[in-house]
Amino acid sequence: MVELKQIEERLATLEKLPSLKSNGSIPKALEKAGFSRRDFMKWAGAMTAFLALPASFAPMVARAAELADRLPVVWLHMAECTGCSESLLRSDTPTIDSLIFDYISLEYHETVMAASGWQAEENLENAIEKHKSKYVLMVEGGIPMGDTEGYLTIGPHGKTGYEISKLACENAYAILAIGTCSSFGGIQAARPNPSNSQPLSKVTNKTIINVPGCPPSEKNIVGNVLQLLLFKELPSLDVYNRPKWAYGLRIHDLCERRGRFDAGEFVHSFGDEGAKQGYCLYKVGCKGPYTFNNCSRERFNQHTSWPIQAGHGCIGCSEPNFWDTMGPFEEPLASRQFDPVLGLGADNVSDKIGIGVLTLTGVAVAAHAVIASMKKNEE
């Protein structure tokens, strides 16, 4: 457990650093956008809970947000679809989450930056040089390596994605792999991985904080930046280097349809009567019981919805190699023909038991216990 005192020291150090964007502290920007100090503290309180910190940390979260403009950020695009950047763009402007993104000092980001070509390359070189050992590196996308390294080149000098990300990692203060592609390889690394795309962890020996999801919600991205500001140490990570505060629970644990699962009420085909009633989607392939993420609590697009609310099961997008291990996405894992993974056995039983409510509930609980203990053992 990190001591409050440690955090205070950390924030005091940050305070002494010059602001990189001295045009606007967050409080000033908020005031301009019509937010009161009270709104800000309310947000800090929510963010504190989001980061799974005790309520007494709320003022620290607020201070960390205020100091966000001391943090230079370099964002790289590797083999990717830009969905993670798009997710970030959906962050609600001009509310506080996004202000943090406006007010961290974003030094390089190909989708939003004005400079192109030589000027863009120069911006990246300058940022790495000027903020050596101080910038936060965020990488979106997998990285083609080995004989196929040339499948991604960037800039007039034709540097490979591998060369660029390696250099950027070497000089970074902290490294975040944003999205499932940079965390685990992602879609292009699915069988047969024709471009030999690799996760960022194959590029460097440094510790990488994985923020998987396809894409991750903007809250998980922003939350990690705050986490870095608050704790000089890395957050507590699970076996796949995911911050526990965000990826500590299964989708299933807080799912709005969990009561239906426990009651043995299942959708059997999309559009059936159960679908209209909001029954559990397990039998049409929901991977919520195997997937560690906070979607069921945080949802997407300012809480508008999330896959299970829209009647489709979770596809497990924040788990390693999910494209290969979780498919077919519209069938329970128990029905799969290939590649048994953890939990299959117990799950197989619960699926075949039928709809005897009490029996099923008992088996379901047992299945959870088995899966949970397996995960624990892995850690």
Added chain:
Amino acid sequence: MSQKIIVDPITRIEGHLRVEVVVDDNNIVKEAYTGSTLWRGIETIVKGRDPRDAGFMTQRICGVCTFSHYKAGIVAVENALGITPPLNALLTRTLMNAALFLHDHIVHFYQLHALDWVDVVSALSADVKKASDLAFNYTPNPYATGADKLLEVQQRLKAFVDKGNLGPFANAYYGHSTYRFNPEQNLIALSHYLECLRIQRIIAQCMAIFGSKNPHPQSLTVGGVTCVMDLLSPSRMGEYMEKFKEVADFVNRAYYPDLVMAGKVYANEPSVLNDVGVANLYTFKEFQMGRDEWLFESGIIKNGDLSKVYEVEEDKITEEATHSWYADNEPLHPYDGKTNPNYTGLVDGESIDHHGKVAHTKNFDTKGKYSWIKAPRYEGEPMQVGPLANIVVNYAKGNQYVVPVVDTFLKETNLPLTAVFSTLGRTATRCLEAKIIADNTLRAFDNLVENLKVDESTCAPYVIDKNKEYKGRYMGHVPRGTLSHWCRIKNGVIENWQAVVPSTWNASPKDAKGVGGSYEQCLIGLKIADVKQPLEIIRKIHSYDPCIACAVHVMDAKGNNLSEYKVNVNL
């Protein structure tokens, strides 16, 4: 003496794109090469999997076109299996698609393209009162351009610029001689740039209401949609309607007037006119409004001749790879496409750098292979796709929703119809397309509400017979133009998949005959004012709204040997 200019990366697009041009002593472009520098191979990866999974995987072709490839992947399988989803599902997809188009078009214009037209720094010297009055020249009811609002925008900008660190806005081409807006016009556009950040979030929510999230929605399934609870909830439906109206209002009172302003002002800037690129236009019907009603229709125009619109014939589509990093060069129909990656790399060369000096660089091997994008052709000819093709083809066909909007725009800007064939035209027709969608989508919404009263079905039943072979395709129009996905299913799994996407048509490298795609052709003859700041190149390329992850895809030959690919054993 000729010199080479390399622009890589082209930023403010999706994906990894490089442009190389050769200019003469007068800085006029004589040769142009555009290529993608990343390959991922999603169609290879889809092979051998459950057809129901294809849509989820093809969706990951692009996180910007986040609904386009999802729908295409689902519809191609439905087409192969012979499924017609219930009307409720079809109209729900239309509502989600409308959200995608509006999101894409407004974000493209303001966040990605605007800096090519708007000199942000110039807005500092604007007279706020004059700017506020000026806004009424372009619409009777301007958006966020009151004097107090503009003053606030200007003060925010001033605070930002004064402190020196421009962050992501650093090192841009400010002050370039081909910018045409006066300070007041720049300030109006800047105010809308900031408003758009808010509006784009709302239209993303419109997709998420039925789609669960954006990017990468998750509510389509082979046979229909899964969001039946949202459809049966009046409050949820009302949420879509209200949010959509708010965005449509922005399109009509900010986006459209800004394009009228650009049309008037940039009509005297040679670098954005008279550069049709490829004059063959190709579009496909999209936006199902009712059982048999579509907002936009299909058609082909050859050589810019608007007097005749041809029907699209699917079997005339081919792709070839003479100058692409694949082994098999011959033109093949998408159902029979082949791909074996054959990366031959970049070669040592030179380019003018940002200081105007000759620097050593890695260049395209322009005589050989130089792009991961293939060369799609229709009857052996390159085609231009996108809003320009869609609006012009539908105008030529006399489409009742398109003709009055185009005529009004041309009247308000005093531009002739021929001016549409240009960089300015590509940017303007994108806005007109957005306006037509903004003005008509709620008719589809009303039809959905009416239909739900008598029919609650959202999914059609189907079976995939493992003993049968299927083939099917999606063809349609997406924000960047005409998209098609082609699939074969055998033994209950995907045997072959291919996507022929809009940016592949437009960003095509040269074919065996030496003919390039629209990106390359539109750059020829362009005069570059300052080789250190090739803004004109970026402006032209941005007018296509490049989406390069989409454009780079592979087809996989029947029986292609997958063991050739390296599979990393350390994973």
